[in-house]
Each structure stands twice: as C-alpha cells, then as structure tokens.
Amino acid sequence: MRTWIRSFVALWVGVVLVLPAMAPAGTNLPFEGVTVNVLTFTGPQIAEPLQRRGPEFGRRTGARINVVTVPFSDLYQKMLTDMATRTNSFHAFVFAPQWMADFVPAGYLEDLTERVQRDRALQWEDIAPFFRNFSATYGGRIYTIPLDGDFQMVYYRSDILRRVGLTPPETWEDYLKIARALNRQDLNGDGTPDFGSCIAKKRAAQSYWMFWSIAASFLQSQGTQQGSFFDLETMKPLTNNEAFAEALRIYLETGQYGPPDELNWDVGDSRSAFVTGRCALTLDWGDIGTLAIDPKTSRVKDKVGAVILPGTRRVLDRKTGRLADCTPSLCPYAVRGINHAPYAAFGGWSGAINRAAPPRVKDAAYAFLSYMSQPAQSNVDVTIGITGFNPYRISQFRNIQLWVKAGMSEAAARNYLGAIERSLRSPNMVLDLRIPQNQRYQQIVLDTALAKFLARQQTVPQTMKEITDGWEAITNELGRAKQRRAYLESLSIRR
Amino acid sequence: MRSRTPPVPRAWAEAKPASSAHARLLLRSAAWLEAQAPKVFLLPAVALVVALSIVPLFVSLYLSLARLQFVPGGFVLQFVGVANYTKLLVGIERPHFLGVLQPPSVPGWIAGGLAGAVLLAFLARSASRVGAGAFVGRCAFSLVCGLCVWLGMHALSPGGQPGTLLTTLVYVFVGIPVQYGLGLLLAYLCAQDLRGRRFFRVVFLLPMMITPVGIAYTFRILMDLGKGPFAPIWRALGLSEVSWANDPWGARLAVMIGDVWQWTPFMFVVLLAAIESQPEDLLEAALVDGASRWQAFWTITWPQILPVSSTAVLIRLIEAFKIVDLPNVLTNGGPGTATESLTLHAYMAWRTLDIGGSAAVAYMLLFVVTFVTVSYVQLVHRRIVEER
Numbered sequence: 029m030r031t032w033i034r035s036f037v038a039l040w041v042g043v044v045l046v047l048p049a050m051a052p053a054g055t056n057l058p059f060e061g062v063t064v065n066v067l068t069f070t071g072p073q074i075a076e077p078l079q080r081r082g083p084e085f086g087r088r089t090g091a092r093i094n095v096v097t098v099p100f101s102d103l104y105q106k107m108l109t110d111m112a113t114r115t116n117s118f119h120a121f122v123f124a125p126q127w128m129a130d131f132v133p134a135g136y137l138e139d140l141t142e143r144v145q146r147d148r149a150l151q152w153e154d155i156a157p158f159f160r161n162f163s164a165t166y167g168g169r170i171y172t173i174p175l176d177g178d179f180q181m182v183y184y185r186s187d188i189l190r191r192v193g194l195t196p197p198e199t200w201e202d203y204l205k206i207a208r209a210l211n212r213q214d215l216n217g218d219g220t221p222d223f224g225s226c227i228a229k230k231r232a233a234q235s236y237w238m239f240w241s242i243a244a245s246f247l248q249s250q251g252t253q254q255g256s257f258f259d260l261e262t263m264k265p266l267t268n269n270e271a272f273a274e275a276l277r278i279y280l281e282t283g284q285y286g287p288p289d290e291l292n293w294d295v296g297d298s299r300s301a302f303v304t305g306r307c308a309l310t311l312d313w314g315d316i317g318t319l320a321i322d323p324k325t326s327r328v329k330d331k332v333g334a335v336i337l338p339g340t341r342r343v344l345d346r347k348t349g350r351l352a353d354c355t356p357s358l359c360p361y362a363v364r365g366i367n368h369a370p371y372a373a374f375g376g377w378s379g380a381i382n383r384a385a386p387p388r389v390k391d392a393a394y395a396f397l398s399y400m401s402q403p404a405q406s407n408v409d410v411t412i413g414i415t416g417f418n419p420y421r422i423s424q425f426r427n428i429q430l431w432v433k434a435g436m437s438e439a440a441a442r443n444y445l446g447a448i449e450r451s452l453r454s455p456n457m458v459l460d461l462r463i464p465q466n467q468r469y470q471q472i473v474l475d476t477a478l479a480k481f482l483a484r485q486q487t488v489p490q491t492m493k494e495i496t497d498g499w500e501a502i503t504n505e506l507g508r509a510k511q512r513r514a515y516l517e518s519l520s521i522r523r
Numbered sequence: 524m525r526s527r528t529p530p531v532p533r534a535w536a537e538a539k540p541a542s543s544a545h546a547r548l549l550l551r552s553a554a555w556l557e558a559q560a561p562k563v564f565l566l567p568a569v570a571l572v573v574a575l576s577i578v579p580l581f582v583s584l585y586l587s588l589a590r591l592q593f594v595p596g597g598f599v600l601q602f603v604g605v606a607n608y609t610k611l612l613v614g615i616e617r618p619h620f621l622g623v624l625q626p627p628s629v630p631g632w633i634a635g636g637l638a639g640a641v642l643l644a645f646l647a648r649s650a651s652r653v654g655a656g657a658f659v660g661r662c663a664f665s666l667v668c669g670l671c672v673w674l675g676m677h678a679l680s681p682g683g684q685p686g687t688l689l690t691t692l693v694y695v696f697v698g699i700p701v702q703y704g705l706g707l708l709l710a711y712l713c714a715q716d717l718r719g720r721r722f723f724r725v726v727f728l729l730p731m732m733i734t735p736v737g738i739a740y741t742f743r744i745l746m747d748l749g750k751g752p753f754a755p756i757w758r759a760l761g762l763s764e765v766s767w768a769n770d771p772w773g774a775r776l777a778v779m780i781g782d783v784w785q786w787t788p789f790m791f792v793v794l795l796a797a798i799e800s801q802p803e804d805l806l807e808a809a810l811v812d813g814a815s816r817w818q819a820f821w822t823i824t825w826p827q828i829l830p831v832s833s834t835a836v837l838i839r840l841i842e843a844f845k846i847v848d849l850p851n852v853l854t855n856g857g858p859g860t861a862t863e864s865l866t867l868h869a870y871m872a873w874r875t876l877d878i879g880g881s882a883a884v885a886y887m888l889l890f891v892v893t894f895v896t897v898s899y900v901q902l903v904h905r906r907i908v909e910e911r
C-alpha cells in the first residue's frame with residue numbers, strides 16, 4: 029500500500045512539473061488571452077466561415093473568437109442598442125454595410141483607414157472598387173472590411189431550358205413565360221411535379237430585396253446616379269406610379285408558378301429547393317452558383333446557368349410619371365431595347381469594429397477581419413456554398429482555376445462569374461439604399477407592405493400608397509433636406 | 524377610546540435604568556420602533572413593487588410620448604406628445620393597428636344591427652336595475668363594445684382587413700371558449716371511474732409544460748402540408764399543393780389551434796380539481812332519485828364549478844391578450860400582417876427601434892386588457908361568486 033502511495037505521489041509531482049513544459053509557448057502569440065465577441069446573423073451562411081476560421085485564427089494568434097448569432101431581422105437593433113446604451117458587449121460586427129449610414133455618424137464604428145493602409149496582407153487593391161467604396165467606405169473613410177460581394181441574379185436550369193428549346197430570360201416577361209411553361213413539370217426525375225419559379229418571399233427576412241430586383245429595371249434607366257428609390261429633386265418616393273405597379277404585378281404572378289407555401293420561404297428554402305432540382309428558375313445572390321456544386325446536397329451540378337437580372341422594354345418616364353417604351357434617350361444603356369438594372373442588393377457582408385472596444389481587443393478584431401478577407405482564406409471561402417460569401421476580389425473573377433478546383437466546370441465558372449461581372453460593370457447598376465434609417469424604409473415599411481400585398485390583404489394601389497406614405501413619414505421625421513443630401517451622396521460613390 | 528400607542532415590551536418596562544429620563548427615552552424609542560416595525564417589514568416589498576412595476580409603467584408611458592433619436596455617442600428621447608398614438612389611430616399605422624376599413628356588406632349590417640340591438644336592450648335593462656354609478660359604467664361598456672362591433676363590421680367586410688387589435692380580440696374570444704369547452708369535457712371524462720384515467724391526466728397536462736416556442740415549431744412542422752409528417756396523407760387527399768400559410772384566416776386558425784392545444788390543459792387541471800372537490804353525496808342522491816347523467820351535471824356539477832370556471836376564464840383572459848410566441852414563430856405574423864397580435868405588433872416596432880411606437884402599442888394593449896377584465900369582473904365574475 030505504501031509503495032502504491034509513493035508511486036502516486038511521484039507521478040503527481042511528475043505531472044505537475046512536466047505539464048507546464050509541454051504547454052505551448054503562449055508568450056509568442058500576439059493576442060494571447062484576448063476574447064473577441066463577434067456579432068452576426070444566424071447562419072449557417074456567414075456565421076459558418078467565422079465559426080470555422082475563428083479557432084484557426086486563434087491557434088495562430090492566441091485570440092479567442094466568440095461568434096454570437098441573432099436572426100437577421102434582429103441584427104440591426106441588437107447592434108444599435110448594444111452600442112447606444114454603451115453596453116458594448118460585442119467588439120466586432122459582420123453586418124449590412126448599408127447600415128453604416130446610422131452607425132458611422134453616431135460615432136459607433138472604429139475608423140479603419142490607417143490600419144487598412146498599413147495592412148499589406150489584406151491586398152486592399154485586389155478588392156473590386158465597388159465593394160471598397162460602397163461596402164467599406166463612408167464619407168471618404170474606411171469603416172468595414174468586405175468579406176462578401178453581393179449582386180442579385182437569375183438562375184435557371186440550363187439542362188431543362190435546352191431540352192424544351194427555351195433561352196434564358198432577358199426580360200421579366202420572359203421569366204414569367206419560362207416559369208409558366210415549366211411549372212408542374214418533373215424537373216428532377218422523382219416523379220412529382222416541380223415549380224417554375226422559387227423566390228424567397230418570407231416576411232421579416234430578406235425578401236424585399238427580391239422584389240426590388242424586379243422593380244429596379246422599371247425605375248432606373250439612366251445610369252447609376254439616377255437612383256431607383258427617390259426623385260432626386262424632391263426626395264419623393266418612386267413607389268406610386270405605373271412602373272412600380274407593373275413590378276408588383278410581376279412579383280405577384282411569380283407566385284402562381286411557385287411552391288404553395290412560398291410566402292413562408294426564406295432564402296434557405298428557395299436555395300435548397302433549387303439545388304435539389306425542384307425549381308426551374310430562381311432569383312438570388314451569388315450563393316446558388318457555389319451551392320450547386322456541393323456534392324452533399326446538389327442534384328443540379330453543371331445544370332445551372334446564371335444571367336444578369338432580366339430587364340424590361342418599358343420603364344418609368346420620370347417627367348410624366350408614366351410607364352413608357354424604351355427609347356435611346358429614355359434608356360441610353362439598353363441592350364437590344366432592353367433596360368437592365370442589376371441590383372447590388374445589400375452590398376455584401378462586411379466586418380466592422382466597435383469603437384468602444386478595448387484597444388487590444390480592437391487590434392485582435394481587426395487582425396481577424398483582415399485574416400478572413402485575405403486572399404488565402406477568402407479565395408477558398410467564396411467557392412464554398414455554405415459560407416454565403418460571394419466573389420468580391422478582382423483575383424477571384426480572373427482566376428477560373430479557383431472555381432474549377434472547387435468543382436465547377438470551366439464553362440459553368442465562366443457563366444457564373446460572367447453574370448456577376450456583367451452586373452458589376454453595368455453603367456446602370458442599381459445601388460442599395462444607404463441613407464439614415466434605411467432599415468426602417470426597407471425592412472419595415474417596404475417589407476410589411478409587400479407581405480400584405482402577397483397575402484392579398486391589399487391591392488396594388490393600396491400597397492403603393494402604404495409604401496409611399498410610410499417612406500414620406502420617415503423622410504419628414506428625419507428631415508427631407510438631410511435625407512436628400514445623404515441620398516445624393518450615396519449615389520455619387522466612385523465605382 | 525383605545526390608545527394608539529403600541530404596548531411596550533414588559534421586560535423593558537420593568538427595567539430599572541440609572542436615571543428615569545434615560546428610561547423614558549428608552550421606552551419612547553422602543554415604542555416608536557415598535558410602531559414603525561410593520562412599515563419597515565413592508566418597505567422592501569413595496570420598494571420592489573415600485574421599482575419593478577410602477578416605475579417601468581411610468582417610464583414606458585413617457586416612452587410612448589417620445590421618439591428615440593441616435594446622436595453621436597448615444598441617444599436622446601425627444602418628446603413628441605401623442606404623436607405615436609395619433610399614428611396608430613389615424614396616421615400611417617392605422618391599417619396595421621385598426622385594419623383596412625371598408626363599407627360593411629349586407630351580412631355585416633345585419634350582424635352589426637343585431638349586436639347593437641343587444642347592447643341597447645342591455646342598457647335598457649340596466650337602467651331600471653342598477654344605480655347611477657353602475658349605469659354609467661355599463662354605458663361605457665356598451666359604447667366600447669359598440670365601437671368594436673363597428674370596427675369588426677368595417678374590417679371584416681369585402682376588401683377590408685382586420686388589424687392587430689381585431690386579430691388579438693379574435694384569438695381571445697374564440698380561443699378561450701374553445702379551451703374552456705375542451706378542458707371541461709376532458710376534466711369531466713377524467714373525473715369518471717375509467718381505466719387509464721391517471722395516464723391520461725398526465726398526458727393532457729403535457730402541452731402546458733412545453734415551451735411555447737417549442738409548440739410553435741412543432742405546429743410549424745405538423746402543418747407543413749408538403750414536407751411535414753402528415754404530408755403523405757395530404758398528398759393522398761390531393762391537398763399537398765394547398766398552403767394554410769397563404770390564407771389569412773387559414774394562418775389565424777393555425778395559430779388558434781396551437782394556442783388551444785397549449786392552454787386547454789390549464790382549463791383541464793383547474794376544472795378537474797373543481798369537479799373532484801364537489802360533495803359526492805349530492806350526486807349520488809340525484810342518481811338514486813333517477814336523474815340522468817346530463818341532469819346531474821347541469822343541475823349539480825355545473826353550478827358548483829361555476830365560480831372556479833369564472834376564475835380560470837379570468838386568468839386566461841388576461842394571459843391570452845399577450846399572445847406573441849406562437850404567431851411569431853409559426854407565421855412570423857404573416858401572411859402579410861394577418862396573424863400579428865398586439866404584442867407582436869409592439870415587438871416588431873421595438874425591433875426597428877421605434878421605441879415610442881412600441882410603447883404606444885403596449886399601452887393600447889394595457890387599456891384593452893384593463894377594460895375587458897374590469898368589465899368581466901363587474902358583469903360576470905362578481906355575480907357568479909356572489910350568487911354562490
């Protein structure tokens with residue numbers, strides 16, 4: 029017994045002496061003991077790469093990345109209340125860059141200009157100018173690090189369209205025609221009828237961007253600086269006219285060729301349905317392109333095509349307020365008489381730092397955001413569907429092999445990147461709303477009115493009136509001149 | 524006349540201090556302390572109630588009269604008077620709160636006319652039976668009920684839509700009678716000498732123990748006609764292409780079914796206790812005298828459980844107005860705003876940091892709940908309890 033005790037004591041002493049020697053040399057790690065609380069929206073997309081890369085970054089730097097997620101509809105409020113009440117429990121945010129219009133003037137976000145200029149590993153110039161200027165910069169200063177590039181596009185089943193002799197949609201009428209023709213056909217060979225069109229239309233989610241993708245080509249025809257939300261002189265909303273009514277009609281009609289419970293579908297549902305072969309067409313950000321090559325879930329690998337958002341031959345004539353046929357003067361950027369207005373919806377998820385965070389935590393948070401955006405990481409993440417990150421670096425558009433390596437055929441990669449690049453280069457690209465309290469304009473007034481319209485709770489005129497009255501009330505409340513100034517500034521950014 | 528001075532402890536009174544002045548001071552101090560003791564003991568509870576209930580009530584009242592604005596480094600509350608209430612009642616939030624109002628249809632006029640006649644008859648009857656104060660109260664009750672009827676006539680007519688106020692009233696006044704009816708039926712069955720009744724008592728109680736969010740998710744899956752567990756049945760019936768979520772009344776019905784499923788156990792357990800506590804000799808005597816089961820229930824059991832029933836309904840009445848989790852998770856308030864309750868309306872406003880608007884909705888809810896519960900207590904509950 030005594031021998032046993034002696035052995036145990038010796039072993040214990042040995043463990044106590046040896047363990048510290050075996051521990052990693054913590055002093056070499058720059059952010060040892062630093063915890064960074066990062067707030068973003070409930071994944072899996074966006075949160076997934078942060079949660080996956082966090083421990084990886086921690087092993088290199090010693091920092092602990094704690095990713096906190098909330099539903100998308102709660103993200104804005106969570107950020108604002110955390111900073112405004114000086115709770116400051118979150119040190120970094122991955123959020124919609126549109127909201128900088130509220131966060132930057134209030135002094136909540138850290139100015140990252142100097143850090144970015146010193147950071148060679150970030151390769152700032154490799155980020156496409158639009159994302160550097162729209163998603164990252166406010167008032168000439170850099171406040172966010174872009175992690176994602178966002179354009180909405182239309183995806184179609186290339187195999188099905190080829191089989192039935194249809195071409196990809198160029199106009200919204202084409203979209204409806206294809207959806208009508210393919211609705212209730214078996215598109216994935218499982219013996220059950222599928223859907224002509226699948227669009228996420230759930231309320232309090234991300235569906236209002238889908239609607240604006242349709243409305244944009246009716247509302248903006250004279251280049252990016254014309255804007256699609258307000259009249260530039262009066263700041264009156266462009267939401268109560270024939271063009272807007274036509275966009276509402278198309279949006280409603282897509283539902284006739286969609287799943288029965290489409291009103292409850294979020295982007296996760298429409299993406300899942302499309303990559304499992306249940307839909308002929310869908311409207312989405314770049315995620316479908318990479319989800320379609322995921323061997324675990326996709327049944328449509330190399331059967332997917334992407335096109336720039338369909339356009340229209342009739343647009344809003346702002347002088348008369350009527351819907352008018354495209355003419356060279358009315359639609360100077362039209363292609364074969366069709367006005368395309370690719371919508372940079374959302375702008376792309378971007379990372380920012382809470383100005384009130386402790387200095388060392390800010391350093392660690394910046395290092396993490398930079399690490400996420402550096403080509404070594406982002407060039408991989410943008411090719412993985414689940415990340416929700418879409419290409420935003422010039423190198424990601426040029427390097428086709430990156431996509432081939434991820435599982436895309438070369439033709440599919442060229443088609444996918446070509447659609448994004450065509451949107452990015454369009455002189456009539458539609459910028460998202462970036463004025464104070466844009467979240468109230470879009471996520472509340474527009475979203476609620478659209479939801480009521482889709483549920484047939486109100487008619488087209490009632491919907492247009494509700495949106496117009498709601499937007500006018502916000503503009504009057506916040507100051508028309510101030511809102512107009514912010515709107516004009518947001519439209520004049522360099523691309 | 525009795526002295527209000529509290530008694531001095533005997534041991535203190537018998538003590539012999541060095542000086543009599545000192546003793547008097549000591550006695551007076553002791554008496555004062557004794558007199559203050561109840562207040563001191565009550566103070567923590569009162570302070571807690573004031574801090575946690577009264578202060579927030581006034582703060583939220585102020586918030587409902589203000590607008591939150593963000594400024595560099597923080598926020599300010601700008602006083603805007605009754606603007607948030609005006610917005611709800613006559614401004615841009617009116618369709619959301621009161622609904623889209625259209626001229627009533629013929630059935631609407633008939634229903635409204637009938638309801639108006641009932642209210643007038645109620646007032647005429649009250650005029651000869653109650654005192655002046657009570658009559659004024661009944662006039663106020665009739666007026667508010669009349670306004671609700673008017674709102675219903677206009678919002679439920681073709682082209683109209685109920686707002687969050689009417690939707691909440693539907694949840695309450697349709698849901699509670701159904702919950703009560705089912706709860707009473709189950710309680711009556713479980714009070715019988717049946718095999719396995721103990722098992723069923725536990726089973727019937729389970730829904731009340733599950734978190735409402737869990738119930739909402741469960742119903743969301745159950746009611747998915749295309750993918751849910753009953754999908755093969757719906758497919759066989761040719762209903763897989765139908766979605767309750769697209770129809771406003773279908774979605775409201777789904778919310779009410781979930782609410783009934785969750786809260787029927789509350790009625791069940793209260794009514795079971797009431798049924799089981801009634802004296803058995805009365806029942807036995809009635810049955811021996813040849814009364815049927817129905818007669819025994821209607822003439823003996825029912826009058827005895829009525830006061831307990833009324834209390835259970837009162838508790839549910841207060842609680843049901845606050846429904847939020849089911850419509851939020853099950854339908855997100857949709858389609859459109861069809862299933863949005865007043866609490867969800869307030870939450871949606873709060874989520875966009877329209878704190879003033881949110882507080883105004885919450886205060887409107889408080890007015891409605893207070894009016895309904897006071898009316899219920901005055902007109903129903905008190906009468907039932909007093910008659911007993």
